[in-house]
Amino acid sequence: MQTYYSDHFFDGNNITQSVLMSVDNGIIVDIQAGKAEDADVKLNGLVTSGFIDIQVNGGGGIMFNDIQTPKALHTIMAAHAQFGTTAMLPTLITDNHKKMHAAAEAIYQAIQHNAEGIVGIHFEGPHLSIIKKGIHSEKHIRPVSDADLATITRKDIGKVLVTLAPENVPLDVIKELVNQGVTVSLGHSSADIDTVLAAIEAGAKCFTHLFNAMSGLKAREPGMIAAALGNTNVYAGLIADGHHVHPYNCQLAYKCLGDKRLILVTDAMAHVGSDITSISWVDNVISKQNNRLSLADGSIAGSCISMANSVQNMTKFLGHNSLNSLNNQDNTALTNILNMASLHPAELMNLKNRGSLSIGKRADFVLLNAELAHQGTWIAGEEQ
Numbered sequence: 001m002q003t004y005y006s007d008h009f010f011d012g013n014n015i016t017q018s019v020l021m022s023v024d025n026g027i028i029v030d031i032q033a034g035k036a037e038d039a040d041v042k043l044n045g046l047v048t049s050g051f052i053d054i055q056v057n058g059g060g061g062i063m064f065n066d067i068q069t070p071k072a073l074h075t076i077m078a079a080h081a082q083f084g085t086t087a088m089l090p091t092l093i094t095d096n097h098k099k100m101h102a103a104a105e106a107i108y109q110a111i112q113h114n115a116e117g118i119v120g121i122h123f124e125g126p127h128l129s130i131i132k133k134g135i136h137s138e139k140h141i142r143p144v145s146d147a148d149l150a151t152i153t154r155k156d157i158g159k160v161l162v163t164l165a166p167e168n169v170p171l172d173v174i175k176e177l178v179n180q181g182v183t184v185s186l187g188h189s190s191a192d193i194d195t196v197l198a199a200i201e202a203g204a205k206c207f208t209h210l211f212n213a214m215s216g217l218k219a220r221e222p223g224m225i226a227a228a229l230g231n232t233n234v235y236a237g238l239i240a241d242g243h244h245v246h247p248y249n250c251q252l253a254y255k256c257l258g259d260k261r262l263i264l265v266t267d268a269m270a271h272v273g274s275d276i277t278s279i280s281w282v283d284n285v286i287s288k289q290n291n292r293l294s295l296a297d298g299s300i301a302g303s304c305i306s307m308a309n310s311v312q313n314m315t316k317f318l319g320h321n322s323l324n325s326l327n328n329q330d331n332t333a334l335t336n337i338l339n340m341a342s343l344h345p346a347e348l349m350n351l352k353n354r355g356s357l358s359i360g361k362r363a364d365f366v367l368l369n370a371e372l373a374h375q376g377t378w379i380a381g382e383e384q
Contacts, residue, residue, distance in 0.1 A: 001029065002381060005039030006047035006367075012343050012356025015331055021047070023363040026380030031359060043367050045375055049342040049356050050086025050364030051307035054161055054263065054349065055122055055208070055237060057091045058270035063279065064090045066270075068102040070110045077117040079273025080266075081384040083306030084341075084374045086364035087119045087354055089161055091267075094125030094136040100151050107157045116379050119351060120159030123152055124208065128188035129165040132213045135301045136188065137282050144173050153180040159349045163208040165189035166199035178203030183349060185237070188213045189224055196227040200234055206348060207236040209267055210253055211245050212300075229256040235348045237265040238340075240313045241305040243292045247317040254318060254336070263348065264310045264340045269293055271304040308366070308374035311341050315372055334372075 001024040009019035011031070020034030036042045058064055060079030062072050073090055080088060092103040103121060110118040126140050126148070133141060142148075152162055161183045166174070167190065177184050186199055187208025192215065207214070207228040215223025228236045229252070238253055239245060244267070245253075253262055266272070270279050271288050278287040286293050286301045293301045305313070320333045346355025353362050363381035368374060377384040 002041065003039045004041045004043055005034065005036045006043045008046040010046060010048040010335060010338055011358060012049060012339065015335060023381040026363055028357060028359055028361055028363050046368045047365050048338050048368065050366050051084045051341040052345040052354060053080060053085050053088045053266050053307050054345050055091050055265040055267050056080060056088045057093055057268060057302055059268055059272040061270050061274040061276050063270045064103065065093050065095055068106040070106055070113065070115060073106055073110045073118055074115060080306065081117065081377050081379065082273055083308040084366040084377050085307045086377060086379045087117050089120050089122040091122040091124050094128060094140045096140055097147050100148065104151050104154055104157050111158050121157055122161040124163040127164040127169050129168060129190050131190045132188045134188060134213045135281065144169055152182055161185055163187045165191060166195050167191040171198055171202045174199055174202040174204060186224060190215045191224060193222045193227060196224050200231060205234055207234065209244065209265065210236040210238050211249055235261045235263055235344060237263045239267050239303055240264055240310045241303045242313060243300060244303065250314065250317045258336045261344065262340050263344045264307065264314065266305050266307060266310060267303045269302040269304060272306055307341055311337055312372050
């Protein structure tokens with residue numbers, strides 16, 4: 001057993017000071033007030049639950065679309081663990097069915113071998129809107145097939161999230177996916193409000209990268225954005241890199257959804273945890289410049305942000321970016337942001353043993369310094 005002391009500790013509800021957390025075999029067995037001299041390890045800063053990223057296309061120089069093996073998944077996970085991610089859904093961007101099957105097999109193998117942090121898979125597509133396809137390959141965007149459904153609804157690949165455009169997928173299919181335990185997210189869509197609300201009624205529970213690649217908000221045409229901001233039961237992912245979404249819109253999303261339903265995601269490409277600046281993508285190139293990824297024509301193409309930087313950016317967007325002020329002001333915004341990176345995605349994906357720090361849960365946690373910058377990551381009590 002190992003005991004950790006932290007001078008600030010966030011359990012998912014409250015930030016407290018001078019806390020001892022004991023860990024045995026990767027599980028939290030005790031949390032209590034205490035002194036640094038009673039701990040095996042002293043952590044200066046804020047200890048909070050490990051980050052859970054539900055949209056990770058790549059990392060460590062590897063794109064999941066390019067290599068679907070347990071080794072590749074290990075590399076991607078290790079790259080993101082450097083920045084606070086303790087669990088993820090590796091994400092396959094729209095591709096052919098052979099690639100979808102290979103991705104599912106890689107996830108299956110990783111889970112069978114207890115690969116730390118790999119908790120399932122996110123199929124972003126292929127049942128999307130061509131009009132809102134973004135970097136997704138048009139030639140692979142297609143109607144739902146029995147083969148695709150068989151792969152998406154596998155019961156041996158952990159938690160499954162699928163992004164689809166509701167105008168292109170029948171409601172009975174959405175209902176069946178939900179009945180099969182798949183979490184349905186709406187995105188890459190030009191659907192009108194009635195179509196979006198019908199999909200939610202059918203069981204869709206999330207919106208993929210809010211504001212991006214979705215029907216907008218107009219006076220007489222409340223589209224997907226309106227449904228996302230106005231619905232009280234559906235989550236929404238947000239890329240807080242300062243490029244995908246203007247900081248003012250990040251503030252708006254927080255005001256509408258931040259306390260319970262907003263989720264920070266990276267939409268990260270291979271660049272995270274790597275020195276590479278460009279990668280091949282379909283018949284194009286994705287290049288990094290000033291921490292922005294774009295295609296040759298300048299259009300945005302995923303991100304190179306980490307979850308730790310996402311948390312830090314969001315606190316800056318909301319004007320609450322220092323641990324030093326915790327004793328002197330309300331810290332609701334900070335605790336909500338930390339939950340956007342941990343508790344909210346855990347709730348969406350029904351990851352009951354992750355997302356907060358309490359007795360009986362996994363000892364997946366992150367250390368942040370006074371400026372809320374990442375200082376360390378522990379997965380099942382092991383420092384990464």
